[in-house]
Amino acid sequence: MKEGKTPVTWDTFYGDVFERNWVFALMIGLCPTLAVSTTVLNSLSMGAAATFVLICSSVLISMLRKEIPNDVRITAFIGIIVTFVTIVDYLIQAWSLEIYASLGVFIALIVVNCIILGHAESYAYKNSVLATAVNAFGAGVGFTVALVLLGVPREILGSGTIFGYHIMWENFQTWLVMQTPVGGFLTLFFWVMLIKYIKLKRNKAIANGGKCSSVDTHNEGGCHG
Amino acid sequence: MGDSLFIFMNSMLVNNPLVVLFLGLCSFVGVSKKINEAASMGIAVILVTFISQQITFVLNYPLEYFAVEYLRLMVFISVVASLVQIMDIVMKKSLRGIHQLFGIYLALITTNCLVLYVCIAQVNKGYTYFESTALGLGTGCGYLLMMVIMAGIREHLEYSDPPEFVKGTPLILLIAGILSLMIQGSA
Numbered sequence: 001m002k003e004g005k006t007p008v009t010w011d012t013f014y015g016d017v018f019e020r021n022w023v024f025a026l027m028i029g030l031c032p033t034l035a036v037s038t039t040v041l042n043s044l045s046m047g048a049a050a051t052f053v054l055i056c057s058s059v060l061i062s063m064l065r066k067e068i069p070n071d072v073r074i075t076a077f078i079g080i081i082v083t084f085v086t087i088v089d090y091l092i093q094a095w096s097l098e099i100y101a102s103l104g105v106f107i108a109l110i111v112v113n114c115i116i117l118g119h120a121e122s123y124a125y126k127n128s129v130l131a132t133a134v135n136a137f138g139a140g141v142g143f144t145v146a147l148v149l150l151g152v153p154r155e156i157l158g159s160g161t162i163f164g165y166h167i168m169w170e171n172f173q174t175w176l177v178m179q180t181p182v183g184g185f186l187t188l189f190f191w192v193m194l195i196k197y198i199k200l201k202r203n204k205a206i207a208n209g210g211k212c213s214s215v216d217t218h219n220e221g222g223c224h225g
Numbered sequence: 226m227g228d229s230l231f232i233f234m235n236s237m238l239v240n241n242p243l244v245v246l247f248l249g250l251c252s253f254v255g256v257s258k259k260i261n262e263a264a265s266m267g268i269a270v271i272l273v274t275f276i277s278q279q280i281t282f283v284l285n286y287p288l289e290y291f292a293v294e295y296l297r298l299m300v301f302i303s304v305v306a307s308l309v310q311i312m313d314i315v316m317k318k319s320l321r322g323i324h325q326l327f328g329i330y331l332a333l334i335t336t337n338c339l340v341l342y343v344c345i346a347q348v349n350k351g352y353t354y355f356e357s358t359a360l361g362l363g364t365g366c367g368y369l370l371m372m373v374i375m376a377g378i379r380e381h382l383e384y385s386d387p388p389e390f391v392k393g394t395p396l397i398l399l400i401a402g403i404l405s406l407m408i409q410g411s412a
Binding site: 027028029030031032034035074075078079082083085086089090105108109111112113114117177180181182184185186188189192193196197200 | 254
């Protein structure tokens with residue numbers, strides 16, 4: 001088994017948040033992203049819960065990576081992840097019943113969030129504890145960023161508020177559609193389209209003689225937003 | 226019985242798992258390229274959802290009797306994961322044809338949120354046996370329906386020529402949005 005060779009720096013963290021963002025670059029973990037991002041507060045709580053589970057489970061898996069046999073690793077990962085999800089489930093219930101009600105079944109469904117299992121399989125099982133912790137934190141922040149990017153336009157346009165405070169003008173006609181699932185799909189559509197547009201423009205610039213400083217294997221595009 | 230029928234139709238169309246409740250979107254984007262692939266994925270999901278829903282419905286009674294509800298999530302996900310594994314082995318051994326039809330999609334179902342959602346929702350909503358079965362079957366059928374519709378649209382998209390920056394994932398999301406609008410408009 002090889003130890004992680006990438007040094008733990010600000011760059012790897014930045015890369016995890018933006019370039020290898022699970023939601024926008026890999027289209028993984030879409031279900032909670034679209035379902036709970038109706039308001040910014042929901043987005044942030046979901047992001048925090050998922051980040052907590054991601055960091056704790058990744059660190060534990062990384063610590064135990066030499067003890068877990070290869071054949072039963074997925075089962076072991078799920079066992080570890082479900083423990084932390086149960087903790088988060090009861091923590092949120094104790095913290096605020098309102099948030100618990102609005103996140104609903106999606107707290108329990110963190111267990112089957114592909115981001116967490118994918119991270120355990122592709123990174124935590126092969127790398128040292130410190131590198132895993134930084135990487136997991138980056139992936140968690142990246143997930144939260146994606147949630148907030150969807151939550152902000154949906155809350156502003158859908159109910160004219162942000163964190164519950166009215167910010168739009170007096171007679172602002174709210175776009176009800178943004179609060180419905182349709183708004184989730186359309187908002188994500190606009191972000192993904194924008195990212196792809198920027199990426200294509202930059203690739204064209206590179207082809208015309210520019211230089212791309214960061215090359216990563218994770219993501220076919222190389223460097224984008 | 227009437228209630229069960231209502232729950233079946235409701236979970237299949239009005240609360241469609243893919244475009245209204247956002248469950249199982251990874252496979253919606255990933256496995257919806259061809260109609261026959263989407264259909265085998267859908268049938269596999271119906272099968273797994275139905276069986277795991279039946280098992281977890283029964284298993285919930287001992288959990289409540291011994292007052293260990295905090296173990297519910299762990300028990301349910303273990304049931305789903307081991308059921309998928311067992312089905313994979315049994316089918317490989319005795320039902321070769323069906324196993325080849327399902328291919329790798331069977332293994333992917335463990336991380337499909339839809340299956341776990343049905344198991345948790347039947348407990349949270351306090352459904353009876355028939356209502357829970359209707360919920361499981363309805364959710365599975367709704368998944369199959371949307372997967373096949375999406376795959377049909379995507380097969381025809383091969384012949385169209387959208388702008389470069391919309392091609393691929395953005396276009397799938399836009400179509401999903403329109404499908405969602407359609408479901409909500411007719412509900």
